[in-house]
Amino acid sequence: MDSKSLSNEKNAEIKNIHPKIDLKNIKSKFIFQKLFANLQKARAFRILNYNKFLQNRLNLCITDYKLNSEIFSSIIIEIIPIKNRLGTFINILNKDEESYYHIYFDENKEEIKRNVINEDDNVSKITIKIDYKIMSFEKLFYFCKCIESINFKKFLRTNINNMSKIFSECSSLNELIISNLKTNKVNNMSYMFCNCSSLKELNLSNFNTEKVNDMSWMFYGCSSLVKLNVSNFNTSEVVSMQGMFSECSSIKELNLSNFNTKKVIDINSIFYGCSSIEELNLSNFNDDKIININYMCFNCTLLKSVYLSNFDVKKAISCINIFFGCESLKELKISNDGEKSINKNFNRIFSNYSKKLK
Secondary structure, eight states: OOHHHHHHHHHHHHHHHSOOOOGGGOOHHHHHHHHHHHSOHHHHHHHHHHOHHHHHHHTOOHHHHHHOGGGGSOEEEEEEEOTTOOEEOOOOOOTTSOOOEEEEETTTOOEEOOSEEOTTOOOSOEEEEEOTTOOBOTTTTTTOTTEEEEEEEEEOOOOOOBOTTSSTTOTTOOEEEOTTOOOTTOOBOTTTTTTOTTOOEEEOTTOOOTTOOBOTTTTTTOTTOOEEEOTTOOOTTOOBOTTTTTTOTTOOOOOOTTOOOTTOOBOTTTTTTOTTOOEEEOTTOOOSSOOBOTTTTTTOTTOOEEEETTOOGGGOSBOOSTTTTOTTOOEEEEOHHHHHHHHHTHHHHHTTOOSOOO
16 A cells, blocks of 8 residues: 555544534533543544644644643542532632633533532532633632532642632631642742631641742631641742731641741731740741731740741831730740840830730
């Protein structure tokens, strides 16, 4: 058989494997994932290559996939809703208010084109498949008080850039499995776990935070949190840590030895209401740019020792009530200049705190 005949046979083969799809009615936001879910990648490439109209409709080409394969890789999240509790379970929307996600009930794999749980939805487990166009997880599960468990089962993409408020106000959430979460391009983690008041443990040792610039109120109101591992956090680009651990009233210890605050401007209320913590070693904190330290350890009632050897309080513009309510505080190690500043501004820094440190 000559080369021309082989070529014709190859073309015929490609035509034969072309899926039976009405291209006029196709929705580009869904077809790519469906195509790759049902076909081997090699066959899908050939179909896309063959059908130029489909390729243009999807606004992609083969080289795009090869160069940015993570964009088209799956994100699969399994959630367990609370029985007999209705509410929103996924919130991300694009700028045109058109949702970019796929949702399936586990039992029948039946696709649901909405983001709320209704009375007729008698399900114990839901699987969510995120569309490849999504690059921001901002408010993904915001105010999802109907969820008790979230498991990121599959997470191959690395292009997600925003996780602000992703789990914020998930007050019933008691299990969160995020060991597969890719955070290497995330720049905003503000309010990420805000008011997750049922969570007892968080191990974030796998988090890559080298590009994050905002960690403000990240763990605010996690009142049941007993164990929090942030020992591997890279905070070299962080500008704000305002209220970061505020109202984490059950945490007894925090390892912040790896924290770099060279770019941080605001640590206002960072440990506000951490009423169970007894020691804070902040000797690696650099105060070069920090201007706001108001209420830093406000009402840390069991706090006995604070180490701030590299910290000069007099540089801060705002330093009101830093240790107000720290009734157990006995040891405060701070730089010489900082100590002079504390003695000079004692009433302003400690406010109504009745006993002076020895």
